Amino acid sequence: MKQILHIFIKDIRRFWPEILISLATLAILMYSAHHWLMPHRLLPDSFGPWNHDWENLENSNRQRTAMLSALVPIAWWLLIARVIHAESPVGDRQFWLTRPYSWKSLLAAKLLFLVAFLYLPLVAAQSALLISVKLNPLASIPGMLFNLAFVTAILVLPVVAIATVTSSLVSMALTILGIALGIGALASAFSDARILTGFLSPNSLSMPVGDHLNFAFLVIAFCGIVIVLQYALRRAWLSRVVLFGTPVALAILSVAVPNLLYAAHLWVRSNGNPDMAAINHTYPPTAAGATAPFQLAYGLDEHHQTQVHRGANIQTGPTVQIDIPLALSGMAEGTAVNYDQILVKFEAADGSRWSATMPNMVYPSLILANSHERSAHFDMPLAEYDKLKSMPSAVTITLLLTELKGTKNTRIPTPIDDAEVPNFGACVPAGASLYCRTAFRPPQFTVTTPEWAEAPCNVRTARFVQRGWLDWVGNFSVEPAEFGIVPAHTSRISMLQYDHYKDQPEDTVWKDRLCSGKSVTLTQYRVVGRTQVSLNLPNFQLPALPEVKK
Amino acid sequence: MNSIIHTENFSKRFGHTDAVDGVDLAVPEGAIYALVGPNGAGKTTLIKMLMNIIRPTAGSAQVLGVDSSKLTGKAFERIGYVSENQELPEGMTVGGMLDYFRGFYPTWDRVLESQLVRQFDLPLARKLKHLSRGMKMKAAFASSLAYRPSLIVLDEPFSGLDPLVRDELIEGLIELAPETTIFISSHDLAEIESFSSHVGYLEEGWLLFSEEMSALSERFREVTVTLANPAPLPTELPASWLQPQTADCVLRFVHSDYDEKATARQVAERFPSARDISYDPMSLRSIFLAIAKAGRNHSSSAQNQTSAKEAVA
Numbered sequence: 001m002k003q004i005l006h007i008f009i010k011d012i013r014r015f016w017p018e019i020l021i022s023l024a025t026l027a028i029l030m031y032s033a034h035h036w037l038m039p040h041r042l043l044p045d046s047f048g049p050w051n052h053d054w055e056n057l058e059n060s061n062r063q064r065t066a067m068l069s070a071l072v073p074i075a076w077w078l079l080i081a082r083v084i085h086a087e088s089p090v091g092d093r094q095f096w097l098t099r100p101y102s103w104k105s106l107l108a109a110k111l112l113f114l115v116a117f118l119y120l121p122l123v124a125a126q127s128a129l130l131i132s133v134k135l136n137p138l139a140s141i142p143g144m145l146f147n148l149a150f151v152t153a154i155l156v157l158p159v160v161a162i163a164t165v166t167s168s169l170v171s172m173a174l175t176i177l178g179i180a181l182g183i184g185a186l187a188s189a190f191s192d193a194r195i196l197t198g199f200l201s202p203n204s205l206s207m208p209v210g211d212h213l214n215f216a217f218l219v220i221a222f223c224g225i226v227i228v229l230q231y232a233l234r235r236a237w238l239s240r241v242v243l244f245g246t247p248v249a250l251a252i253l254s255v256a257v258p259n260l261l262y263a264a265h266l267w268v269r270s271n272g273n274p275d276m277a278a279i280n281h282t283y284p285p286t287a288a289g290a291t292a293p294f295q296l297a298y299g300l301d302e303h304h305q306t307q308v309h310r311g312a313n314i315q316t317g318p319t320v321q322i323d324i325p326l327a328l329s330g331m332a333e334g335t336a337v338n339y340d341q342i343l344v345k346f347e348a349a350d351g352s353r354w355s356a357t358m359p360n361m362v363y364p365s366l367i368l369a370n371s372h373e374r375s376a377h378f379d380m381p382l383a384e385y386d387k388l389k390s391m392p393s394a395v396t397i398t399l400l401l402t403e404l405k406g407t408k409n410t411r412i413p414t415p416i417d418d419a420e421v422p423n424f425g426a427c428v429p430a431g432a433s434l435y436c437r438t439a440f441r442p443p444q445f446t447v448t449t450p451e452w453a454e455a456p457c458n459v460r461t462a463r464f465v466q467r468g469w470l471d472w473v474g475n476f477s478v479e480p481a482e483f484g485i486v487p488a489h490t491s492r493i494s495m496l497q498y499d500h501y502k503d504q505p506e507d508t509v510w511k512d513r514l515c516s517g518k519s520v521t522l523t524q525y526r527v528v529g530r531t532q533v534s535l536n537l538p539n540f541q542l543p544a545l546p547e548v549k550k
Numbered sequence: 551m552n553s554i555i556h557t558e559n560f561s562k563r564f565g566h567t568d569a570v571d572g573v574d575l576a577v578p579e580g581a582i583y584a585l586v587g588p589n590g591a592g593k594t595t596l597i598k599m600l601m602n603i604i605r606p607t608a609g610s611a612q613v614l615g616v617d618s619s620k621l622t623g624k625a626f627e628r629i630g631y632v633s634e635n636q637e638l639p640e641g642m643t644v645g646g647m648l649d650y651f652r653g654f655y656p657t658w659d660r661v662l663e664s665q666l667v668r669q670f671d672l673p674l675a676r677k678l679k680h681l682s683r684g685m686k687m688k689a690a691f692a693s694s695l696a697y698r699p700s701l702i703v704l705d706e707p708f709s710g711l712d713p714l715v716r717d718e719l720i721e722g723l724i725e726l727a728p729e730t731t732i733f734i735s736s737h738d739l740a741e742i743e744s745f746s747s748h749v750g751y752l753e754e755g756w757l758l759f760s761e762e763m764s765a766l767s768e769r770f771r772e773v774t775v776t777l778a779n780p781a782p783l784p785t786e787l788p789a790s791w792l793q794p795q796t797a798d799c800v801l802r803f804v805h806s807d808y809d810e811k812a813t814a815r816q817v818a819e820r821f822p823s824a825r826d827i828s829y830d831p832m833s834l835r836s837i838f839l840a841i842a843k844a845g846r847n848h849s850s851s852a853q854n855q856t857s858a859k860e861a862v863a
Contacts, residue, residue, distance in 0.1 A: 006653045014641055086639065092603045095638050098631035100654045102623040 003102060007109035008116075011083050018079045019117050025075040026485075029068040030125045033486045036061035037133045037437050058435075058490075065486060072485050073155045076118055080156070081172050083113050084163035090236045091167050103231045110160075118156065119148065126487040133488055134418065134426040135439045143440030146213065146481035153216035154483055157223040164230040165239045179244075186251060212479055222246065279343065279357065283400040283532040292330075293337050293403055296535040299325035299373055308545050311379055318382035320545065323375045324397065326535065331369045336404040336447070336525055339365045343398040343532075344378050349391050354384040357400075366472060367401075368447065376535075388542055395540040399533050402476075404445070404525040411519045424522055427493075434493040434520070436473070440481035442489045443474035444524045451518040476527045552579045554701055554731040555600060559609035561755075562595050569595040571755035572609065577733055577748065584742040584763075585735040586834075587752035588842050593735040594635070596752065597705045600733075601631055614701055627655055630694030632687070633705035638678050644689050645674030648696070655697035663696040669722055684715035691719055695726055702726070704734040708741060716741060743834035751841060758841065763834075770837045771808040771829040775801040778823035788816055792844040804832070804840040 012019070039058040087096040087106055096106070126144065127137040137144065159176070166172040223243075230239040286292040300306070304325035311319040331337075339362065345355040362377045376397045380388075408423045418428035424446065425438035436443065448471050473491040482489070555577035562570040570592040577583045585593050598604045600613055602621035611618040616625050639647055648667075652658045667674065670688035678686060687707060694702065702723070708716045716738065723732065724745055736742050742749075743763070750760035759766070777799045787794055787803075794803035801821060805813055810829065817824050832840070 003654070006650075010650050013646070014639075086641075092598055093633075093635050093637045095636055097603050098601050098626055098629065098636075099651065100624055100626040 003105040004109045004112060007087075007101075007106060008112050011086060011109065011113050014086065015079065015082050018075075018082050022072075022075040022079045022117060023121055025068070025072050026121055026125050029065065029072050029485065030129045032061065032065045032068050033129055033488070034132050036065045037129075037488050037490060039435075062490075069485050076155065077159050077172075077176070078169070079117065080114065080159050081163050081169045083110055084160065085166075085168060085172075088167050089164050089230050089234050097234075107227070107231045114156065114160070122151070122485070123148070126485075130439055130487055133437050134420055135437060135488060136420070137439070140439040140480075140487070143480040144487070146479060147440050147484065147487065149213060149216045149220070150481065150483035151485065153219040153223075155485075157220055157227075161223040161226045161230075161243055164227050165236050165243055182248075212483075279400065279532075283340075283530045285532050285534075292533050293335060293401060293531060294328045294331040294367075294533065296397075296399070296533050297327040297329070298535065298537055299327035299375075301325075304373065304375075306543055308385075308543050310382075310545060310548070313379060313381075316379075316381050319379040320382055320385040321377070321379055322542070323377050324395075324537075326374045326376055326397070328367065328372055328374055331367070331371065333369050334406040335369055336406070337367045338402040338404065339367055339374070339399055340402055340530075341400040342376055342378055343396075343400060344376070345396040345398075346380075346384075346388050346393045347395075348388050348393040352387050352393075354380065354388060356380075360399075366447070385542065385545075389544065392539045392541050395537040397535045397537070401531055401533060402527055403529045403531055404476075405528045406523050407444075407526050408522075408524045410522045410524075412522065413519045414517065421522065423524070436491050436493065437488050438491070440484075440487050440489075441477070441479070442482070442491055444478075444526070445472060445474045445476050446493075447472040447523045447525065448493045449521040449523065451520065474524075476525075478526065553577060553612070554579050554581075555583075555611065555613050555733060557600075557609065557611040560596065560599060560606055560611050561608040562592070562599055562604065563607040568755045570599065570606075570752075573752070573755075573757045575750060575757060575760055577731060579731055580728075581748045582727055582732040582746045583734065583748040583750065584746035585733065585750045585752060586737070586739060586742065586838055587735075589737075590754075591752040592755040593752055594633070594705055597633070597703060597733075597735060601629070601703060627657065627697070628700040630697070630699035630702040631705075632690045632694050632703075632707050634687070634707065634709045635705070636690065638686060638690060640679035641677065643675055643677050644672050644681070647678060647689065648674075648693055651693050652696075658697045660696075662698065663692065666692040666696060666722060670718060684711050687711060687719065688715065691722055695722060698726070698729060700730060702730055702732045702734075704732065704736075706735055706737065708736055708738045720745065739835040739838055740833075749834070751838065753842070766837065767831065767834075769806065769808050770832045770840075771805045771813070772832050772836070773801075773803055773805050773808075773813060773817070774828045774830070775817055775821060775824050776826040777801060777821055778825050781821060781823060784820055787820070791816075792840050804837075804844075805829075806841075 036058065039061060087101070087110075088094055089103075123144065126147075130137040130140065159172075162175050162179075163172055166175055226239050226243045229242065230236065233239075306325065307323045309321045311321040313319045339360045341357055341359050343355070343357045345353070347353050356378065358378055360377075362375055367374060376399070410421060410423050412421055412427070418426065420426045421436070424443055425436050427434045427436040429435070434448070471494045473493055553576040555575065557573050557575040560570060560573040560575070561568065573596060585596070587593055595604070599606045600611055600618050602618050605619065613621055614625065614628055621629075639650070642650065644667075648663060652660075652663070666672075670692055672685070672689055672692060673681075678689060681689065691707070704723075707719060711719070720741055727745070734742065734746070746763050748761065749763050749766055751758045777796075780798055781796065781801075783794055783796055783801075790805055790807040792804040792806055794801065796802075801817075801824075808829065813829070814827055817827055
């Protein structure tokens with residue numbers, strides 16, 4: 001312990017300029033983040049519904065904070081490089097090799113230094129920022145620990161590992177640059193590949209709980225092994241091979257090989273058609289005896305017709321955009337679904353077939369319990385349309401859905417001031433929106449339901465002036481933090497529908513008003529599963545394309 | 551006498567090159583052992599292996615009774631190591647470095663430290679990176695002598711230094727010599743000769759000999775033979791005759807295993823017309839020049855290496 005402190009104190013004396021640079025950069029970042037998160041503090045008198053100064057201010061502060069967020073890791077890396085290279089485990093000329101250093105004490109001293117001048121300031125700065133933006137850091141301890149794990153796995157330990165296998169700041173910087181270019185090249189090489197995991201996880205809703213944390217711990221453990229190996233053995237080439245070779249091997253095994261196998265599988269088994277086995281695996285059909293989230297019917301009536309329009313696709317050429325109206329019923333209160341993808345199959349009387357799966361393009365993708373109508377929107381290649389339009393087809397429309405269940409309801413009475421919202425974060429009215437701050441991550445997926453007043457109310461006392469539409473914020477991840485140095489996220493919940501009618505004065509188009517004394521309800525949803533709901537249309541006739549006006 | 555350093559078949563191979571090849575070495579306690587040899591002979595590699603800075607390919611070594619491969623941490627409390635190639639904590643001042651190192655050594659002698667600082671005229675407040683090469687070596691010496699190590703290992707410590715600095719360093723070293731063992735590699739044969747008790751000669755990784763300085767001086771002689779008539783050099787000469795050459799009626803060579811009677815007999819057998827023989831003692835520098843030149847005349851094959859070893863051993 002004596003030796004650890006001896007080395008630690010020496011490093012403080014020697015690297016105080018680097019420490020100051022790191023602390024100053026962090027402080028400036030947090031100062032900027034405070035202004036980004038609290039723009040209304042800078043414009044208290046112009047925070048009204050139609051004044052967009054705050055929005056410009058918020059955007060500029062956000063951009064400045066993002067730039068500063070990139071500077072903090074650079075300051076940290078400088079600090080890490082200097083302190084590790086002061087007694088570099090690489091090479092055979094270092095003075096410490098023939099002094100009574102214990103490698104364990106040396107490593108412990110370096111880690112103590114990072115804890116003292118990187119982690120403690122970070123935790124202190126994050127806590128101070130959260131307090132300053134009216135968020136409680138004590139309520140966010142899991143998020144803070146989670147975030148520290150991410151920061152360690154992404155920004156700190158890999159750089160410490162690189163510093164232990166390089167002998168100078170320049171070689172370390174070049175190594176980091178090389179790795180960044182390598183990752184970029186790999187990402188570019190696989191950007192067009194159909195990644196197996198990408199298909200099975202069609203969007204961010206599906207990241208299984210704990211995946212990020214497992215990844216963080218894997219990186220921490222791996223870098224830890226390299227660092228200990230290098231300090232204990234001082235075999236730089238062995239450590240370099242382990243440090244750089246293992247991730248490359250893992251990337252090949254986990255990305256390239258599955259992609260090739262999946263491509264081969266699609267080619268052999270599916271011949272270009274949707275892979276039903278994979279779809280049914282990811283979106284299991286409702287089991288016999290179980291209840292589907294809702295019933296689906298053809299929604300054809302006098303107001304809703306199947307529509308076709310000409311379109312184009314860069315990859316497939318001319319297309320026809322098809323909208324088939326759907327009617328929904330029987331959805332249980334407190335439930336919702338996210339409409340992820342659509343699978344369509346056409347089988348004409350003459351045996352012609354066409355099928356495709358594609359992401360949902362209908363907005364909003366969220367379907368709440370009170371929803372009754374929706375459309376199936378998909379693109380069909382023009383050549384297929386020409387084949388199928390002349391005769392009726394048996395059509396199967398399958399919606400691939402993520403099932404959601406409402407959990408927490410929070411009512412916010414109006415008028416709303418800048419205050420903490422339980423189970424959510426802290427919100428402030430900002431123009432026609434709620435401008436909310438949450439600690440360490442965007443909010444859990446939350447739907448807002450304003451309590452509208454039929455009669456007009458005083459706009460001056462009610463911050464929210466008009467009828468809104470369905471809006472939601474957040475994501476479905478249940479992890480308590482996302483990676484980032486700034487410990488807060490912002491989100492805007494719109495309360496306004498911008499429907500303007502040229503022939504009517506602006507004030508008359510809004511029928512409902514959110515008045516003082518009413519409330520806004522925030523309902524959080526969580527993912528409970530995935531499923532698919534199908535509709536069979538046995539005798540469906542594609543309508544003709546509208547004539548092109550010349 | 552106990553060996554402070556003892557190696558057996560100590561070897562290091564870099565690719566296809568044997569930097570150090572089967573070195574068997576024993577440095578007795580209290581000795582000032584000079585390891586000499588031309589550039590690239592493997593002196594630095596041998597020392598780095600002894601200090602566990604690099605690992606041997608084969609063989610083993612004991613340093614202060616510790617296996618050299620386990621020489622870490624506390625073991626260095628008794629070893630002072632200075633190398634011309636060593637990097638110092640350049641960002642520190644001389645005083646800061648001494649303060650820092652002091653914490654590592656229970657035997658650190660502050661009086662000796664002050665004495666060395668005065669003796670070497672070290673500027674305590676100046677950063678190491680702003681010092682001249684000579685001053686840096688002095689600082690390195692002071693930081694490696696102040697704790698009175700049992701073994702001082704010096705790798706080319708005088709290389710490139712001016713004579714004044716060299717004298718100061720040697721002076722500092724000699725003052726500590728009675729209570730320690732010194733292992734020094736150097737090209738500075740003249741200085742080494744003045745204070746070394748033992749010497750080893752390394753060439754192309756081979757330790758050609760290792761012995762006491764006095765014994766070495768005794769067995770090397772420059773032999774001059776005056777012949778009655780000019781005579782060519784016989785093809786077969788004793789291996790211990792180095793650099794034999796004739797000019798008119800004079801034969802000259804360096805005898806690496808001198809014994810007056812035996813040498814006279816060898817000369818008489820090969821040169822019956824020999825009229826006069828003189829034997830001149832040689833300086834260490836002359837001895838090594840002779841060995842080095844003799845070595846270059848051989849090819850570097852293992853067989854000839856063995857011959858060279860036999861010639862000087």
